[in-house]
Amino acid sequence: MTTSHRVTTFELFFDLVYVFALTQVTAFMAHAHSGTGVLRGVLLLALLWWSWSAYAWLGNQARADLGMLRAGMGLAMAGVFVVALAVPEAWHDAPGGLNGPLVLAGAYLFVRCVHLVVYGLLARGGRELVRQVVVSWPPVLAGAGLLLAGAAIGGGVQTVLFTAAIALDWGVVYATSRRGGWRIHSAPYFAERYELFVIIALGESLTALGVGAAELPVSLSLLAAAALGVGAAMALWWLYFDVVTLVARRRLHQAGSEDRLALAAGAYGVGHFPVVAGIVLTALGVEGVVGHAGSGHGLGWFSAGALCGGAALYLGGLLLFGRLAVNVWGPFRLVALVVVAAWTPAAAALPPLAALAGVVVVLAVLAAVETWWFAELRHRVRA
Structure with a gap:
C-alpha cells in the first residue's frame, strides 16, 4: 500500500x-x-x-x-x-x-x-x-x-x-x-476511514428521525421536530469535521511510526467510540421527540436522558479525541457538555419540541463560538 x-x-x-x-x-x-x-x-x-x-x-x-x-x-x-x-x-x-x-x-x-x-x-x-x-x-x-x-x-x-x-x-x-x-502505512486513508464511520452514524441519526416520523400524519409540530432533528445532526457534523479532524489528520501524517501507532490506537481506535455512541444515543432521543412532537406533555426521562446524555457523551468524546490527537482540551466544549447535561431535568419536563430546541441551541452556539474563536486556525489549516 x-x-x-x-x-x-x-x-x-x-x-x-x-x-x-x-x-x-x-x-x-x-x-x-x-x-x-x-x-x-x-x-x-x-x-x-x-x-x-x-x-x-x-x-x-x-x-x-x-x-x-x-x-x-x-x-x-x-x-x-x-x-x-x-x-x-x-x-x-x-x-x-x-x-x-x-x-x-x-x-x-x-x-x-x-x-x-x-x-x-x-x-x-x-x-x-x-x-x-x-x-x-x-x-x-x-x-x-x-x-x-x-x-x-x-x-x-x-x-x-x-x-x-x-x-x-x-x-x-x-x-x-x-x-x-x-x-499505519497511509495516514490519510486511516483518518478518512474513521471520519466516514462518523458520517455513517450521522446518517443513521437521520434514518432514526425518518423512522420516528414515518407513520405519523404530517403536521406543523412534526415538521418542526424534523427541522430541529436535522439541525442537531448538522451541529454534530460541524463540531467534528470543521477543524479538529483536519488538525488530527495532519498530526497523524507527520508523526513517526511509533507515535503514529499510539495516536491511531488511542485517538481513533478508542477515542472515537464515545463520539459514535453519543451520536446514536442522541438519535434515540430525537426519535422520541419526533414520535411525540405534537404532545403537550413532558418529553419524559427516557428520551430526555438519551437526547441530553447522548449529546454530552458526544462532546466528551470530542474532548477525549482532541486531547489524544492534538494534546488540547476544548474549554468551550467542556462548558457546553456541562450545560447540555444540566438541561436533562428541564428537557424531561418540557414539551418534546422545547426539549430538543434547547439541545440544538447549545450545540449551535458552541459551533458558532468555535468558528469565530478559531477563525485564523480554520483558515490556516485549510490553506
Missing part, C-alpha cells in the same frame, strides 16, 4: 452493513425503553465498533477491493449482517428458530476470526506483524468465550459477561497495540 492510498468503493460497500446494524441497535434501545436496555444497546454498539475498527486497520495492509482482502471482507459482511439480524433477540430469544443470543455471539466470533486469519496471511514476511497477530488471538478467543457463555446463560449475567468480554478484548489489544507491530 502507498502512503497516498485512499478509501475504495468496496470499503464503502462494506460499511453499509454497519448502517443496518446501527439502525437495529437504535431500535433495540427504543423497544427496551429502559436504562438497562440502553446499557445493553451500548454493549452491542461496542461489539460492532470494535469489529469495524479491526477491518479499518486491516485495510491499511493492502487494497481492500483486491484478492484475499476483498474475499475476507466479503465474508465479514455476511457475519456482521447476521449479527445485526440477531440484535432484537440479543438478550431475549424469540420462540422458534435458532437461539438468538448464541447466533449473535457466534457471528461476532466469526467476524473477528476472519479478520485475524486474513491479517496473518497478509503479514507473511513481516516478523513483527506476524507476532502482533499471534498476540491478538488469545484476548479475542477469551472474549468470545465470555460472549458465548453470557449468551447461553442470559439475563443480568449475560450483561456482566458481555461487559467483561469487551473490556478484555479492548484492554489487551489496546495495551499490545500502542507500541506493537501494527503499522
Whole structure:
C-alpha cells in the first residue's frame, strides 16, 4: 500500500452493513425503553465498533477491493449482517428458530476470526506483524468465550459477561497495540476511514428521525421536530469535521511510526467510540421527540436522558479525541457538555419540541463560538 492510498468503493460497500446494524441497535434501545436496555444497546454498539475498527486497520495492509482482502471482507459482511439480524433477540430469544443470543455471539466470533486469519496471511514476511497477530488471538478467543457463555446463560449475567468480554478484548489489544507491530502505512486513508464511520452514524441519526416520523400524519409540530432533528445532526457534523479532524489528520501524517501507532490506537481506535455512541444515543432521543412532537406533555426521562446524555457523551468524546490527537482540551466544549447535561431535568419536563430546541441551541452556539474563536486556525489549516 502507498502512503497516498485512499478509501475504495468496496470499503464503502462494506460499511453499509454497519448502517443496518446501527439502525437495529437504535431500535433495540427504543423497544427496551429502559436504562438497562440502553446499557445493553451500548454493549452491542461496542461489539460492532470494535469489529469495524479491526477491518479499518486491516485495510491499511493492502487494497481492500483486491484478492484475499476483498474475499475476507466479503465474508465479514455476511457475519456482521447476521449479527445485526440477531440484535432484537440479543438478550431475549424469540420462540422458534435458532437461539438468538448464541447466533449473535457466534457471528461476532466469526467476524473477528476472519479478520485475524486474513491479517496473518497478509503479514507473511513481516516478523513483527506476524507476532502482533499471534498476540491478538488469545484476548479475542477469551472474549468470545465470555460472549458465548453470557449468551447461553442470559439475563443480568449475560450483561456482566458481555461487559467483561469487551473490556478484555479492548484492554489487551489496546495495551499490545500502542507500541506493537501494527503499522499505519497511509495516514490519510486511516483518518478518512474513521471520519466516514462518523458520517455513517450521522446518517443513521437521520434514518432514526425518518423512522420516528414515518407513520405519523404530517403536521406543523412534526415538521418542526424534523427541522430541529436535522439541525442537531448538522451541529454534530460541524463540531467534528470543521477543524479538529483536519488538525488530527495532519498530526497523524507527520508523526513517526511509533507515535503514529499510539495516536491511531488511542485517538481513533478508542477515542472515537464515545463520539459514535453519543451520536446514536442522541438519535434515540430525537426519535422520541419526533414520535411525540405534537404532545403537550413532558418529553419524559427516557428520551430526555438519551437526547441530553447522548449529546454530552458526544462532546466528551470530542474532548477525549482532541486531547489524544492534538494534546488540547476544548474549554468551550467542556462548558457546553456541562450545560447540555444540566438541561436533562428541564428537557424531561418540557414539551418534546422545547426539549430538543434547547439541545440544538447549545450545540449551535458552541459551533458558532468555535468558528469565530478559531477563525485564523480554520483558515490556516485549510490553506
